[in-house]
Amino acid sequence: MREAVARLWPEIEWIQDAKLREQVTQTWVKALDCSALKPEDLNRIPFTLLVANCPITFMEHKRCVVHIARASARAMQEFMGRALPVHMDTVIAGAILADVGKLLEYELGPDGKSRQSERGEALRHPFTGVALALECGVPDAVCHIIAAHAAEGDLVKRTTEAYIVHHADFMAYLPFKNPKNIKTA
Ligand SMILES: [Fe+2]
Numbered sequence: 001m002r003e004a005v006a007r008l009w010p011e012i013e014w015i016q017d018a019k020l021r022e023q024v025t026q027t028w029v030k031a032l033d034c035s036a037l038k039p040e041d042l043n044r045i046p047f048t049l050l051v052a053n054c055p056i057t058f059m060e061h062k063r064c065v066v067h068i069a070r071a072s073a074r075a076m077q078e079f080m081g082r083a084l085p086v087h088m089d090t091v092i093a094g095a096i097l098a099d100v101g102k103l104l105e106y107e108l109g110p111d112g113k114s115r116q117s118e119r120g121e122a123l124r125h126p127f128t129g130v131a132l133a134l135e136c137g138v139p140d141a142v143c144h145i146i147a148a149h150a151a152e153g154d155l156v157k158r159t160t161e162a163y164i165v166h167h168a169d170f171m172a173y174l175p176f177k178n179p180k181n182i183k184t185a
Pocket of ligand 1: 098099125
C-alpha cells in the first residue's frame with residue numbers, strides 16, 4: 001500500500017521533515033486499508049458528490065489543492081512573512097491530509113459510483129480525517145487544518161496555514177457550483 005500512496009501523492013516528497021513525511025504516508029496507508037475504495041478508484045471517482053456530473057476526479061482536485069496551497073504559502077511568505085510566518089511543511093501536510101477522511105466517508109454503490117457511507121453521514125471527513133491522523137502521530141497543527149478546512153472550520157479560529165488550505169480547497173471547488181463555468185466536451 002505504501003507504493004500505491006507514493007504513486008497517488010508525489011507531493012509527499014515536498015515535506016522536508018522526514019518524521020512528518022512518514023506520518024502523512026502512514027495516515028494515507030491506514031485510510032486505504034480501512035476504505036471501501038481502492039487506490040485506483042481515486043483516479044476515477046469525482047472529487048465531490050455536491051456537483052452533478054462533476055468532471056474532475058478525486059486525485060486531480062486533491063493534488064490541485066496542494067499545488068495552490070504551496071504557491072499561496074510562498075507568495076504570503078515572500079510579501080508578508082516578516083509579520084505573518086507560514087510553516088510550509090504544515091501547509092503541505094495539511095493540504096495532503098485534508099480529505100483523507102473521505103476514504104471512510106465514501107463507499108461504492110452497486111453502479112460503481114461513489115456515495116456517502118453510513119459512517120460518512122454520522123461523521124463527515126474532517127472528523128474521520130483527524131481520527132486517522134492522530135492515530136498516526138500527526139502533529140496537532142496539521143490535524144487543525146484537517147479539522148478546519150471545510151465549513152465546520154468556520155466556527156474555529158483558523159491558523160494561517162489552515163486559512164491557506166481552506167481557501168485553496170474552496171478555490172478549486174466553488175467554480176464548479178456554477179454550471180456556466182464548466183467546459184463540456
Ligand atoms: Fe474536504
